[in-house]
Amino acid sequence: MNESFRAIPSVDTVLKSAAGLAAIDAYGRTEATARIRLVLDAERKSAREGRSLRDAEAVGALALSQLEASSVGSLRPVFNLTGTVLHTNLGRALLADAAVEAAAEAMRSAVALEFELETGKRGERDDHLRSLICDLTGAEDATVVNNNAAAVLLTLNTLAGHGGGAIVSRGELIEIGGAFRMPDIMARAGAKLMEVGTTNRTHEKDYKAALSQEGVALVLKVHTSNYRVEGFTKEVEAQTLAKLSAAAGVPLVNDLGSGTLVDLTRWGLRPEPTVGEAVREEADIVTFSGDKLLGGPQAGFIVGRKDLISAINRNPMKRALRVDKIRLAALEATLKLYRDPDRLAERLPTLRLLARKRDEIAAMANALKPHAVRAAGGLFQVEVVDCASQIGSGALPLDTLASVGLSFRPVDGSGSAIDRLATALRGLPVPVVGRIADGALILDLRCLEDTAAFAANLDRLSDGLA
Template structure:
């Protein structure tokens, strides 16, 4: 036993080994030493049990590997093969290359974020975007915060934050992802909810009656985003609401949710109301997201009447909800792409992915099928098949896009085998995220643009599944 313990290298010996020196260079002396001490504790346990011991280089190599694994970011890139283009849990919109370059440039050097270079004194960060947003939306004024939930919260707090009444149709009191409920956000903003109509039908007279009450501060129209009521329904158009609100002397706030700056029908996608249309319809303020249909970084826009925007910017909450220089740079670069709508589908990743043709995606599926078969046969069957994508993030919830992908089923019909495969795909160097439906694992290829990288990534799939290569057992 004593001989075994004497064979265990010292911490210093491990640190002096080539792998130990490399670990110190990469992770620092303190982290490396702590990692080595932990592994030497394992060696002492092995010595007591009479197990083989590692030498200094082997221990240092293992310490390096463990330190590297521990230092890896949990915010890992993945292959989004779910079929949902704007997947909230996977980060929503991908940014255009010019947008990424603009953000990187803002990281590398001080920027005139709140500095007026002409006057040589403090400026406003909204100045970088205001004119551009107004140009694209037709609004008088604009401001930006960190997401659309913040835009709605800030707007309500500014206009009705001391118990002012906010009139909303019952059919628009939505709950979206993360248990974000419109009634709750109104309460947090300090507004008093005034419900009108019913879940499926709200009429002009409902709003008119509510506007005759005391203490009404605004009328709020909410895009229902991730659900739709069909059948026996009725809603009041924004143009009518604008006249009613104007006659009562209160603003109309139109929360568009995902928001878009262009008519999607141009690319054969069912149209959503644009921000410019909402402004033209008479809304005094319009709120919308930056990282959904707009295709930019996470942000929330508030556009509309100049005096109302000024009031919002005076709200102390604005400072808590403002965006930093990275997102400001990314937003500016994203918005500038909209000045050239003819090339927007080529340059904006969100629109590029939404407009990919079924034939292009199906050809990709046929090319990838052999590589997937080689990685999975004979335990799994793999076929190229049509499937349906969706936009995501609550946009056009009932509309799908014809797509194609790989349909994978277990040879033995086992659902557990499919779950094991899905888990193995998530453990790949670049995790692959698909969806299981009706006994099939579907890898929708609409969002796959790195074909070569995907094939290379499959190299360790057999090992991740834990199968023996000689007999193909899973």
């Protein structure tokens, strides 16, 4: 036993080994020393149990590999092959190159965030986006916060935050991801919920009756972007609500949720109400997201009447919900792309992925099939299959996009084999996330652009399956 313990190298000896020196160079002496001590503790346990021991170089190599593994960030890039373009759990919209470059420049440098270079006086961070948003939407004024839920919360708190009544159709009391419900947001904002109509039908007379009551502060219209009620239905259009609200002397707030600035039918997609349309329909305030159909970073936009935006900006909550210089830079660069709609689909990843043609995706799937067959190692039957992609993040929930993918079906027909495959795919150097359907694992290729990197990554799958 004593002889075994004497064979264990010292910390200093390991630090002087080639692997130890590499660990110091990569992670610093403190981190390297601490990790080597942990490995040596395990070696002492091995000595007590009579197992073979590592020499100094092997101990250093193990410590270095452990340091490398622990240094990998948890917010890892993945291949999103789920078929959902705007996948909330995978970060929603991919940013345009121009937005990435603008954000990186803002991170590297001091910037004139709240500083007027012309006058040398303090400025407002909203000034970087205000004119752009107003030009693109036709709104009088605009402000931005960290997401659309915050935009709705801040608006309701400003306009109805002391128990003021907020009239909303029962069919528009939505729940968004993470069990966040509109009634809960209204309660936290200090507004009093005034439901009108029924789940499937709300009439103009319902709003008129509610507007005749005391204490009404606003009318709220919510675009049901994450579900659709069909059949025997009725809703009151925003333009009609705007007239009713104006006659009653209260503002109309139109929450578009996944708002878009352009007509999507140009790229073969189903029409979604645009922010400009909502403004032209005379909503007093319109709120919408930045990281969904708009294709930018997470943000919540509030646009509309100048006096109401001014009141919203004076709300102390605004400071708690504001965005930083990095996000502002990325938003500005994203919005500028909309000035050139003819090249928007080339430059904006969200629109580019949504507008991809099935034939293009099919050609990619056929080219990648040999890699997939080789990676499957005979354990799975690999086929090129048609898929139905979806937009995601609550946008156009019933609409699908014709796509193509790779199907992995276990030869033995077992569900456990599919689970092992899904685990192995997530364990690749760049994790691959697909979806399981009808007894197979499907990799929908709509969101795949770097085929060479994906093929090289997939070639490592057999290691994980083994």
